[in-house]
Structures are given as C-alpha cells and as structure tokens.
Amino acid sequence: MAETDADQVPVTDFPGEGGESRWRRIAREGLWDNNVAFTQMLALCPLLAVTSTATNGLGLGLATLFVMVASAALISALRGLITDPVRIPVFILLIATLVTLVDMFMEAYLNRLYQALGLFIPLIVTNCAILGRAEVFASRHPPAEAVFDGLMMGLGFTAALVVLGGVRELLGSGTLFQQAGLMLGDTFAFLEVTVLPGYPGFLLTILPPGGFIALGGLMAGKRLLDRRREAA
Amino acid sequence: MSTPERPSYQRRTAYHVTLLAAVALLCSTALVIGDQQTREPIEAARQRQLSEHIAEVTPASGTAGIAPGRTVQIQHDGRSHTAWQHLEGGRVTGVALTTSEQGYGGEIRVIVGIDRQGEILAARVLEHQETPGLGDQIEAERSDWIDAFEGRSLANTPPDDWAVEKDGGEFDQFTGATITPRAVVEAIHAALLAFETHRARLLDPQAAPRHADPTGPEEADHG
Known part of the structure; x- marks a missing residue:
C-alpha cells in the first residue's frame, strides 16, 4: 500500500490578503467568497427541491448548519487518527x-x-457540502477553527437558501416567509408578509425549473458584484 | 497548521483496516444506543399525534370515548382500513376510519370521522409526501381545504360529484396540484363506501378485540 501520508500536502493558511486575521478570513470565505451554494455550487439537489419558500429555505439551512458544526468538531478532533487511504469512508460513516x-x-x-x-x-445525509468541508477543512485544522468554519459555511448556506427561497416565493406567490409561525412557533408569525396582495401567482418559479432559473440569476448577480468590487 | 508527521504505526495497512472497522463499530454502537433511547419517546409521540388526529375527527367529547388500542380492521375494494370506535354509554356514536390513496409523491394517509348516519364529521391528513408549497395545502394547518368534506355523505353527494372540479366534481383543486386533491377525494370516498358496506360491524361495540396493552400489535404500523 502506498504511503500517502508522507507526501500529504501540508495545508497551510488561506491564500488571502496579508494582515487579515485567520478568523476574519474564515468568516469571509464561508459567508461570501466561497459560499457553498453560490460559489462552490454544492448541495444543489436539496436546495432546489425545498426552496420554494423562504421558510423552507431557513429550515433546511438551520438543519444543515447544525450538522455541519457538529461534524466539523467530531472530524477535527479525530483528525490525528484518521489516515488518508480510509478517510472518505470514515467521514461518511461519522456524518451519516x-x-x-x-x-x-x-x-x-x-x-x-x-x-x-x-x-x-434525511436530505442532509446526501449533502456533499458537509463531506466537502470535512475533507477540505475540518480534517486539517484544530477543532476551534473547524467549528468556526462549519458555522460560517452553514450561515452562508442558510443565507443563500433564504434569499433563493425568498425570491422564488415573492415571484411565485407574492408572499414572504409563509408559515414561518408553523416552523418557528407563533412568536415568529410576524415574519409572514403578503407583499403583493391579490397577486395571481407565477407557478414556474415555485417548480424546480424555476429554482434553477432563480439560482442562475442570483449567481450571475453575485459574480457581477464581485467583478465590480475587483474593478474598484 | 500543517498535518503533523504520521507516526510509523499509522502507515501500516493493518492500521487503516483497524481504524475503519473501529469507526464502523463505534458508529453502529452509537446508533443502537440512540435507537433504544428514542424508541419509546418516538412511539409515544406518534401515538399522541394519532390520538390528536382521532380527537379532531370524532364528536365533540374528543378522545374520551375512544380506546386507542381497540381497533376494528376492515378490508374493502383492495384497501385495508383501521377504525377506532367512539363509544358513549356502550353505543358506538361514530368511527374514525383510516384510508389511503397514491398521491403525487407517495401514499397519502387520511383519517375520516364518520357518524352513525354515514355523514363525515371531519377529515385530516395523517401522512403524505406531497410537494411542499403545492400539495401540502391538504394539511389542515396550512389551508381550510380539507374542511370541504364536513357534512358530506354518500346520500347528499352522488358518486359523480366525488371528484375535483377539473374532473367535473364538487371539490376544488389547487393551483399547480391536481393529483394531490384528487387522491384525497378518492381516499375519502373509498372510506365512505367501506363504511357503508361494513356498517354493521363498525357500529358493533363488540367488534373490537379487547387488548390489555394500549399499543397492541394491530396498531404498530399506524403511528
């Protein structure tokens, strides 16, 4: 068996701008620069299936966030024991x-x-973003950083889901955060807004093809913003 | 931040194999313990939900007259239904009858409360896998669509009217979802037909076997 451990690439800091603290960089990567949905384009299957409303997006986002943080902590804590040749099955076992x-x-x-x-x-088991973070980050960094990375990636993912769900819900049925009260308890029922009363509804955006179209639009928007920022 | 140099024992094949086996063993153990810890609360939660649904579809006195473990099983037209009898002073005043039909995303299970005259008291969806945002309007929490069945019976609604409007019937469909409401209408109609055929047995207070254990075997798959 090849001794892959010996030639494992030492993963060092992010190739970020100098002077920025490591924590800030992790946050920026997770929330924007390397956003799971909009930049890494991972986990699109559950994403497009459930983001027909902002509330559903929030639900999937929170569940993913939780599992991402927990799996980051677990895998980072065990990283000294997990060797390269068997790392993928071990990660999958732990996450599942x-x-x-x-x-x-x-x-x-x-x-x-x-x-x-x-x-x-159950959609989270199939979420490749969690395995991706285990492989790229958690298995190579100490627990505190891995947990923070999981938190930021999860928040970035949640934000992307809520925005996508919100856009589709607004265009599709003219409301926002429908049934938030059912999910978060009656205290959050105030989130439910009918933005466009009497709106006849636009079915396409609620169905999966509309999900792809909305996602494409949002990705293009993010790239435009990034490009403008670079030019400035 | 780089990965520390691996000790030599971690480079042996035997180590990789042992590691994988140990992790698999640990994970299985965790799952077995988790399953044992949660089995009872989960079963209790499902029972509680079922009782709540039964209470919602039976007469005003709620579950008081219902023994959750006492059920009557009937077969009709290829479907099997489970019925809970609502007893008042030794007389069955109504039944809560489960019924089902294939929807868009899988089986939709519905419970229907029917009084002695064969009139629907109320209906509730127990389980479904319909599309969130479209088909889930059949849930009472999300829309009042399901209330359209209250007071319906075979006597006041002829067979042709047991369909969604698109098919020439009496019940609304939703924007973007016809299959789902069609399935619910079918399921409820089937429940009424089954009630009609098995009326004598369903209204017989002696029909349900008495079980000391409230979560008897015949109920295990109806959580």
Whole structure:
C-alpha cells in the first residue's frame, strides 16, 4: 500500500490578503467568497427541491448548519487518527451516524420542531457540502477553527437558501416567509408578509425549473458584484 | 497548521483496516444506543399525534370515548382500513376510519370521522409526501381545504360529484396540484363506501378485540 501520508500536502493558511486575521478570513470565505451554494455550487439537489419558500429555505439551512458544526468538531478532533487511504469512508460513516442520531433524538424529544424540520433531515445525509468541508477543512485544522468554519459555511448556506427561497416565493406567490409561525412557533408569525396582495401567482418559479432559473440569476448577480468590487 | 508527521504505526495497512472497522463499530454502537433511547419517546409521540388526529375527527367529547388500542380492521375494494370506535354509554356514536390513496409523491394517509348516519364529521391528513408549497395545502394547518368534506355523505353527494372540479366534481383543486386533491377525494370516498358496506360491524361495540396493552400489535404500523 502506498504511503500517502508522507507526501500529504501540508495545508497551510488561506491564500488571502496579508494582515487579515485567520478568523476574519474564515468568516469571509464561508459567508461570501466561497459560499457553498453560490460559489462552490454544492448541495444543489436539496436546495432546489425545498426552496420554494423562504421558510423552507431557513429550515433546511438551520438543519444543515447544525450538522455541519457538529461534524466539523467530531472530524477535527479525530483528525490525528484518521489516515488518508480510509478517510472518505470514515467521514461518511461519522456524518451519516450523526445525522441519523439527530433525526432520532429530534423526533423523540423535540417533536414539534421535528414536524416542521423532519422533512429536511434525511436530505442532509446526501449533502456533499458537509463531506466537502470535512475533507477540505475540518480534517486539517484544530477543532476551534473547524467549528468556526462549519458555522460560517452553514450561515452562508442558510443565507443563500433564504434569499433563493425568498425570491422564488415573492415571484411565485407574492408572499414572504409563509408559515414561518408553523416552523418557528407563533412568536415568529410576524415574519409572514403578503407583499403583493391579490397577486395571481407565477407557478414556474415555485417548480424546480424555476429554482434553477432563480439560482442562475442570483449567481450571475453575485459574480457581477464581485467583478465590480475587483474593478474598484 | 500543517498535518503533523504520521507516526510509523499509522502507515501500516493493518492500521487503516483497524481504524475503519473501529469507526464502523463505534458508529453502529452509537446508533443502537440512540435507537433504544428514542424508541419509546418516538412511539409515544406518534401515538399522541394519532390520538390528536382521532380527537379532531370524532364528536365533540374528543378522545374520551375512544380506546386507542381497540381497533376494528376492515378490508374493502383492495384497501385495508383501521377504525377506532367512539363509544358513549356502550353505543358506538361514530368511527374514525383510516384510508389511503397514491398521491403525487407517495401514499397519502387520511383519517375520516364518520357518524352513525354515514355523514363525515371531519377529515385530516395523517401522512403524505406531497410537494411542499403545492400539495401540502391538504394539511389542515396550512389551508381550510380539507374542511370541504364536513357534512358530506354518500346520500347528499352522488358518486359523480366525488371528484375535483377539473374532473367535473364538487371539490376544488389547487393551483399547480391536481393529483394531490384528487387522491384525497378518492381516499375519502373509498372510506365512505367501506363504511357503508361494513356498517354493521363498525357500529358493533363488540367488534373490537379487547387488548390489555394500549399499543397492541394491530396498531404498530399506524403511528
């Protein structure tokens, strides 16, 4: 068996601008520069399936955020033991176990929340973004940084999902955060807004093809912004 | 920040194999423990939900007259239905009957409350996998569509009217989802037909076997 460990590429700091603190750089990468959905373009399958409303986007985003942070902590803590040739199956085992446990405990003890989010949890197992972060970051950095990276990547993903869901919901049915009260409890019912009363609805944006179109539009928008920022 | 140099034992094939096996073993153990820890609360939560749904579709006194473990099983026209009897003073005043039909994303399971005269008290969707935002309007929490079935019976709604408007029936469809409401209408109609055929048995207070255990075997798959 080849001794891949010996020639493993030492992963050092990000190739960011000098002087910026490591933590700030992790945050910027996760939230914007290397955003899971808009730049890495990972996890698009669950993303397009559920983001027909901003509330659904928020639900999937929060569930992903939680699993991302937990798996980052676990994998980073075990990184001294996990060797290269078997790392992928080990990551998959750990992530799948974690998601299954979250699913079971949530249904058992947080049943109300499970009614709203339960639909999204099995989608997370198939979320390549989590495996991607385990491979690229968590397995090569100490736990504190890995957890922070998971948090920032998760927040970036959640933000992308909420924006995409919001755009589709607004264009599709003229509302925003429909049924937020059902998911987050009645305290958050105030989020539900009918922006365009009497709007007849535009079905395409709610269906999956509309998801692709909206995602494409948002990605183009992000690139435009980035380019303008570079030029300045 | 670079990966520390690996100790020599970590470079052996045996180490990789052992590591993978150990992780697999640990994960399985965690899952077994998790499953044991959560099995009872999950079952209890599902039972509680089922009782809530039964209460929503039966007479005003709620679950008071219902014994969750006492069910009547009937087969009709290729479907199997489970019925909970609502008892008042030894007399069955109504039943909550489960029914199902294939929807767009999978089976839709519905529970229908029917009184002695065969009139619908209320209906609720127990389980479905319809598209969020489109087909999920069949849930009572999301729209009042399902209330359209209240007071319906085979007597006041002829067979041709048990369909969505698009198919010439009495019930609305939703924008972008016809298959889902069509399936619910079918399922509820089937429940009424089954009730009509098996009326005598469903309204017989002796029909349900008595079980000491409230979560008897015949209920296991109806959580």
